[in-house]
Amino acid sequence: MAEYKKPLPVLDSDTAEFWESCKRHELLIQRCDQCKSLRYPPRSICPKCFSLNARWDKVSGRGEVYSFTVARVPLSPEWIPDIPYVIGVIQLNEGVRIVSNIVGCKLEDIKIGMTVEVTFDDVTDNISLPKFKPVP
Amino acid sequence: MANLKDTCAIVGIGETKFGTLPGATNTSLNIEACKMAIEDSGLTKDDVDGLLGQKAYFEPTFLWSTLLGDRMGLSLKYTADLDLGGATPVAMVQHAIMAINAGLCSVVVCTFGEAMRSHGRQQGWTYMLRTREFEEPFGLLMPTHAYSLACRRHMYEYGTTSEQLGAIAIACRKHASMNDNAQQRKPLTMKDYLDSRMFADPFRLLDICQVTDGGAAVVVTSVERARDLKHAPVYISGMGNGHTGVGVGWFPSMTTTGAGESAKMAFEMAGLVPGDIDVAEIYDCFTYTVLVTLEDYGFCKKGEGGPFVEGGRIELGAELPVNTHGGLLSQGHVDGMNHITEAVKQLRGDCGRRQVKGAEIAVVSGNGGDLSIHTTLVLRR
Numbered sequence: 025m026a027e028y029k030k031p032l033p034v035l036d037s038d039t040a041e042f043w044e045s046c047k048r049h050e051l052l053i054q055r056c057d058q059c060k061s062l063r064y065p066p067r068s069i070c071p072k073c074f075s076l077n078a079r080w081d082k083v084s085g086r087g088e089v090y091s092f093t094v095a096r097v098p099l100s101p102e103w104i105p106d107i108p109y110v111i112g113v114i115q116l117n118e119g120v121r122i123v124s125n126i127v128g129c130k131l132e133d134i135k136i137g138m139t140v141e142v143t144f145d146d147v148t149d150n151i152s153l154p155k156f157k158p159v160p
Numbered sequence: 161m162a163n164l165k166d167t168c169a170i171v172g173i174g175e176t177k178f179g180t181l182p183g184a185t186n187t188s189l190n191i192e193a194c195k196m197a198i199e200d201s202g203l204t205k206d207d208v209d210g211l212l213g214q215k216a217y218f219e220p221t222f223l224w225s226t227l228l229g230d231r232m233g234l235s236l237k238y239t240a241d242l243d244l245g246g247a248t249p250v251a252m253v254q255h256a257i258m259a260i261n262a263g264l265c266s267v268v269v270c271t272f273g274e275a276m277r278s279h280g281r282q283q284g285w286t287y288m289l290r291t292r293e294f295e296e297p298f299g300l301l302m303p304t305h306a307y308s309l310a311c312r313r314h315m316y317e318y319g320t321t322s323e324q325l326g327a328i329a330i331a332c333r334k335h336a337s338m339n340d341n342a343q344q345r346k347p348l349t350m351k352d353y354l355d356s357r358m359f360a361d362p363f364r365l366l367d368i369c370q371v372t373d374g375g376a377a378v379v380v381t382s383v384e385r386a387r388d389l390k391h392a393p394v395y396i397s398g399m400g401n402g403h404t405g406v407g408v409g410w411f412p413s414m415t416t417t418g419a420g421e422s423a424k425m426a427f428e429m430a431g432l433v434p435g436d437i438d439v440a441e442i443y444d445c446f447t448y449t450v451l452v453t454l455e456d457y458g459f460c461k462k463g464e465g466g467p468f469v470e471g472g473r474i475e476l477g478a479e480l481p482v483n484t485h486g487g488l489l490s491q492g493h494v495d496g497m498n499h500i501t502e503a504v505k506q507l508r509g510d511c512g513r514r515q516v517k518g519a520e521i522a523v524v525s526g527n528g529g530d531l532s533i534h535t536t537l538v539l540r541r
Contacts, residue, residue, distance in 0.1 A: 030297065030299075031293075031296040031297050032293075032297060033293030033294075033297055034293060039293060043293075064294075064410065065293075065294040065407070065410070090313065090409075090414070091309045091310070091312045091313040091316070091414060092309070092312060093305055093308040093309050093312060093360045093361055093362075093363075094358075094360065094361040095299055095301075095305060095360050096357075096358050096359060096360060096361070097357075097359050097360070099301040099302055103299060103301075106299065109299055111298060111299055111300050111305055111309065111360075113309055113313075113408075113409040113414075121409050121410055122294075122409070123294060123295050123298055123300055123407070123409035124298050125298050125299065136312070136313070136316045147297075151297075153297055153298065155298075
């Protein structure tokens, strides 16, 4: 695979489970073991009940576009081939929101409220990014 | 809580030239601004015993304010670097008030300076190290991206329009046209705004602040000490803080910010309401930041920021003059320290053509991160 120059996640004790599941093309979200609330991004503590105990739940991977923008100016050269690209905030059906990309559709077709589902982009041998495409 | 209302005043201000200053450095701009502010106050460097700074965004130096104090030959009893993004300058004034009231020091200089325009890229102006692995891999790389997500949601929820954002850019530019120390002084039309390059929908180039070489500083001291200095004191009547969070995608509400709590605290301390404000210097990293802050401050209802800014209502001579210096959008990005210096100039009556007639009470907002943290000052003459 050609060298990938854009930023990649660095796996740590809080986040490795998430990125390893993405590599298997599964979307896992952290759930507090005590108050049962879902949270994203992953972290070591529940922001609602302060419990340190959590597990990972497989979620539907479906949701809707909560907001989006079209990046039309690259920050640095490695982003030039991607321009224009869509940064979206996806509200999963389970309630949590994810910042990701909206792919597989025309820019002018993207609307807030549009139904989308996860699709995994294997950007390196070790990292797959969860992106979202319209549900046909 | 101790009542800090009107216990301290801003007695000196300094502003370097803003724009492209190839020879300037982060250090030289802070030092120049501090010297101007101290001289403006009528005090000397030997009277200064407190210094609060904020590292320029890509400045790697350790012990930043300590270094600035050393280079200027200050004998400091109190110093710190604060790190709240664009909420920092307002927060510095708040920390100065607390330190003075606690008896730690008596004269505090608050400073920010940055050679971003000439040297930002050499200093590593690329990735901001934001919520890194859950935003950057997807290309959410700049504040522009984050704020445009919030703005788009505001448009969806409340029907805010591009023309309403444009009205903010036009107002700031109109005010900058009356400010000799503004980076952009050529007045804008709505056509200019709408024709400017789309950067990150719905943000066009003219929704985005300047990139600036410049510095600004203020001197804060007790009202007792302020009484017989060079200028009439500008009293600090109210201060507040409010936090939204880190990561715009995850805010419980993407269209309501910590500005509301911050303003509530500041107005309550001052015993004032938004209707009492004569001039508002509102942090404007983007046009949208002004719109949402005016709503959260209570100048209009939630969702009505768009109609509120239309029709020249935030321009000089109208209902609520906003960013009379031109703001970050047109005067220059000195992290909002220039919003404080402008409010002081307005309350001193020193603004010439852009003077708000009879201005007695001003509000200044600071906003850091991606709408993450908000700070407020209420000032009066």
